[in-house]
Amino acid sequence: MAHRNEYEIALIFSQDQDLSEVAKEVRAIGEEQDRWIKVACAFPTSPKANNPRGINHTNWIPFDQKTYDQCLDPVDYRMNRLKAERA
Numbered sequence: 001m002a003h004r005n006e007y008e009i010a011l012i013f014s015q016d017q018d019l020s021e022v023a024k025e026v027r028a029i030g031e032e033q034d035r036w037i038k039v040a041c042a043f044p045t046s047p048k049a050n051n052p053r054g055i056n057h058t059n060w061i062p063f064d065q066k067t068y069d070q071c072l073d074p075v076d077y078r079m080n081r082l083k084a085e086r087a
Contacts, residue, residue, distance in 0.1 A: 003029060008037055009037070010039045012041050014055065015041070015053065017055060019055050039057065040061050042054075043061075044063060045063070
C-alpha cells in the first residue's frame with residue numbers, strides 16, 4: 001500500500017522487532033517517491049513491562065497499561081480446530 005501512495009502514516013500496535021525491517025522499507029519507499037511517510041509504534045507501558053522500547057526505525061508512542069487493558073476484546077475470533085477439522 002505504501003507503493004500505491006495509499007497512506008501517509010503507518011501506526012503499528014506491536015513491539016515485535018521483526019517489524020523493524022518493514023519500517024525501514026516503508027521509509028525507503030517514501031524517500032524514493034519524494035513524499036513524507038511516518039511510521040510509528042504504539043505499545044503499552046507499565047512498571048511490570050519487560051520491554052520499554054518500541055520497534056526500531058519507528059516513532060514510539062507509549063501508552064499506559066490501563067488504556068491497553070480497556071481496549072482488549074475478550075472474544076476469541078479464531079475458529080476452533082475441532083470445528084475446522086469437521087468442516
